[in-house]
Amino acid sequence: MFPKKIVPPINLLPFKKGGLAKNAAITVHITNLLQKQRFMIRLCKALMLYGAPTHRLEDYMKTTSQVLEIDGQFLYLPGCMIISFDTNSTTSDGAELQLVKCGQGVNLWKLHKVYKIYKAVIHDLISVDEANNEIDSILVEQNLYNKYLAVLFYGLASSMVTPFAFGGDWVNIPISFCIGICVGILQFL
Structure with missing residues (x-):
């Protein structure tokens, strides 16, 4: 009458707090550290430029750094994001500080495109090099309406x-x- 074995529930939201985010990593598309850092800076700039919710920017960046296996800290202030990459190989002191400053606006069409690229990288569907090229093309393309x-x-x-x-x-x-x-x-x- 009763099941003999109780199966624990499966976590369907792996990137939420307490999920599988600590174990998530890129396994298909492997790139070097500088390309990953460049992607994170470009992603941050695009998200800020096209109107991503400001209360979510740090979470987007933390999730990306965990999946790309980069040690980083992020601080968002209105109009700029301070990114600190903790690496021993790129600099002598072990930390690199980047300031991403750009004007904020709202362009939901481009924000949707950038978010799709973000999700594709997080789920390891495209490489970081391809994502860098796609974000660069989004940054230079014209708006949807004149x-x-x-x-x-x-x-x-x-x-x-x-x-x-x-x-x-x-x-x-x-x-x-x-x-x-x-x-x-x-x-x-």
Whole structure:
């Protein structure tokens, strides 16, 4: 009637606290230490540049360093990330400090692409060299929408939210459209 053997539950979230993150490592794509550090710096820059949640940046970097088997500490301050790589082979004192500073913005299309690369490296689907090349191509490619269309979207979003958020009438919608256009123009100056 009762099962004789009790099987412990399987941890389906291996990268959460208390999971298999300590045992996770790259086994298929092996690269050198400097390429791994370059990937982590580029990943950090791309995540900051395209609007990753700031409360998750340190966790992304810690998980990446654990999987890539790099000893590192990370400190996020608004607008910059301080990365300390603890290595005995690259410098004489055993620690290398990097400051990643870039302007923050929101570009959800590029953030999605960067996050897919992050997940592919974490799960060892692509090598660090390939990921470096893909992040470099994302950093230099054009935005999904051109500036003129984005300014138009600012105006449309401003005018569509007016009746619901502020109780505006039909008279207020064109005024809020013009204000949204002005905000969009100021965004791209």
